[in-house]
Amino acid sequence: MTALPDALALRQRLAAGEASVEATLARTLQRCAAREGDVGAFAALWPERALERARELDRARAAGEPCGPLFGVPVALKSNLCVAGEVAHCGSRVLEGWRAPYSAGAVERLLAAGAVLLGATHMDEFGFGSSGENSAFGVPRNPWDGARTCGGSSSGSAAAVAAGLVPLALGSDTGGSVRQPAALCGVAGLKPTYGRVSRYGLVAFGSSLDCVSPLARSVRDLELALSVLSGADGRDATCLELPPSEPPAAAAPARLDGLRFGVAEAQLAALEGDARARFDAACAALEALGAERRTVELDLAEHALAIYYVVATAEASSNLARFDGVRYGPRRAGDGSLQGMVAATRGELFGAEAVRRILLGTYVLESGYRDAWYGTAQRARERLRAQFARAFGEVDVLVSATTPGPAFRLGERADPLAMYRSDVLTVPASLAGLPALSLPGGFVERDGRALPLGLQLSAPAREDARVLRVARALEAARPEFARPSPVALAEASA
């Protein structure tokens, strides 16, 4: 789908010794520096760490040691993933300067697979946002149109992949934070089944929703990434006791005969006109591969946003309680008392959206209101899960657009509710803990520029392999649904 190699191709070249990891990495670092101005994906680059690591990998290969499945592949990490000794500020002033004292489970797995950690990417503060604009440190621009958002909250990770700076990045997806930016940047992103990848070392936003999620320019790279990242972790009690998923097969499935895919008509109403046309084209492409389209009832998905903004804010308000200035991060003195110090630190250092979500979450858990808000949301979440289960009794995968339309302009969605609605199509699968993948699904034009759209596939919990298989078949059958971004094209020809 692109002139730049994907992770799998790059790994094969490096493992075969056709290029050194160090030289490849040096070029990657140059590109990242050159594109800082027009993309601005990275919050921090780790050139010394990365080069040291690259040399180590080159030495190991020369010594005849086996090459891991991500041998030499540079990977960008969302700045909410802990790497021992590195910044992981989560886009928040409250963690400015903090360096993680340990590494995340997912990060350890990347390293064990031979990956090179390149740097930390910008994000909406703690994941609170769908455009990247809620970061305290920098807002990435969309490689398709610099005036537009990359989506969010894994904005920098999506931008880095779409701009051709890295073949693979990690983000985190709580309500669509990987799928939505993947769609808006024209790349692929997979939110695995909840619990498939360890959350240990992922700074928590909504603990019952958070998933460490890869972004890449090809579906097989997502498959590769999942095979590296997935697996049990005794340090995360919600991590499933499942063996890691399978590495990608050599060839994409040629046909999808017998596959039943479901479309919920109610979800189509949210789509902008030309986006609807692209969605229908994508469904037609699946049918052309032999799959059967069915209509499913998923009317509870209509309440998903309401459920989500109760559950996620409740959990977030609790998870963010630890940022009190006592043990790490900057501190504000306030009136000098303990409570005053905590109040000043939190009041001055959290951004507006973080404050809004903490207030919302605190409110829905308040004694006397808790059952009406949090309790009702939990019950509704169970009913939504049940409706998904019924739908999956009739179809193998569900298909929808990833977003109602293409990337919007930076600054366009100042109203928080308008911003929250950006997640309307991604939140349902999050609430149900389902594996859901966004892959490029064609283009629409805005302001004279082509902008990518995403197509979202979801499957029952633990059936990550199913969405990957369908996505891979579609990607192979309809290469025109994806294109390198203008920035990536410039990189490829440079």
Add this chain to the structure above:
Amino acid sequence: MSWEAVIGLEVHAQLATRSKLFCACEVRFGAPPNTLVCPVCTAQPGALPVANREAFELAVVAALALECEVAPECRFDRKHYVYCDLPKGFQITQYERPYCSGGGLTLASGKRVRLVRIHLEEDAGKTAHEGPYSLVDLNRAGVPLIESVTEPDLASAAEAQEYLAALKEILQYTGASGCDMEKGELRCDVNVSVRRPGEALRTKVEIKNLNSFKGVGLAIEHEIARQTALYEAGGTVAQETRLFDPERGVTELMRGKEDAEDYRYFPDPDLPPHTLAPEWVERLRSRQGELPAARRARYVRTLGLSPYDAGVLTAERSVADFFEATARLSRRPKEAANWITNELLRGLNDPAVEAGSIDELPFRAHDLAEVIALVEEGRIDSNGARALIAALFTRPGRPRDLVRELGLELVRDASRLEQWCRAALEGQEAVVADVRAGKTKAVGALIGRVKKAADGMAVDAREVQAMLLRLIEELE
């Protein structure tokens, strides 16, 4: 008309696990500040809790000993409040679905004190205030606790103290908790109200963080008096939380009802519900040993000990275990009881003795059984046994060997005894005359002289007495 008190207790006991409730950090008292910590118990961003299996085991063991019903499934909740020694900004506890409910224990009077529930939770850290600074030590953060909550079944400070003592005994016996109050392993909150007999319950007041039996007693007595005085004066009691000041023996307002915190409880999404398989619970039940009350009764009934001695011996499990081993090895339970209650427990209180508990003594039950056997065999007398036990406190060695080393063995050689007796009789005509006049007791005055003549070697006083009498008779 009189007033009666209605009292309920909430007791926090630290479980005797090796590691903390949600991380692998060691649990140890007295370590330098912040040396037993990790990303989890210091709430580093991204760190997650994983529940400790051993904590569940000890918690269930305690629940079974207290006759509680263990829930097939329990869950952890988050309880939010802001304080510098609460790293996450919430405490992980069990609010809606504790691991057990019901149960209770019976006081000596036969009164039943019912438990509402017991739940598992983590401890917070410790804060010390020094000048303008607050110093936080997180070694204790995440240490597992069980909080047991009684019904308001207690009616006096004395009953509350008795309940606490019985609870402590059971927790120590089962090994669930060390209950060392000086290390903060047992802490108590008290709920007190007073009413006229027959009335419905009146407003209750909570007194927080009592860490001694004496404090519990004083706080309850003070609170009963305070509330009674308020009502007698025509006033009312406010629902509030008070703190006990042990220096002055009074309770003081901590916060009123209007300042009660909203803890915003909700199920901890990081910890899936925990299943307590009935087969596993039954396995723990089958391993449960004899509880202190049953032991006490058995000592009186089948070993013939006095209720007092039985009580002293069972107050601590290690003492009772030591006693049982000694009694079994020596086949002399009464003697074992005597030596332990008198010599051993007294010796342990001696500040010169290093051992603080019976487990730390440099000798074991078989050594004490050997001492008892030496007395039985007539090799030493009770004075010798006392000296021997005193020696065992400080020096290693088998009692039989020590007896010789210390010269405690009674001299049985008749010719030597006779020699010493004759020496003792020299110049003691007055005593001899008294004895001859029928005052045989007068001979006692000579025993000291015999011992002196024996020059430190042990003699059997009765034997010496008999020989002296015989020699006096022969003198004619």
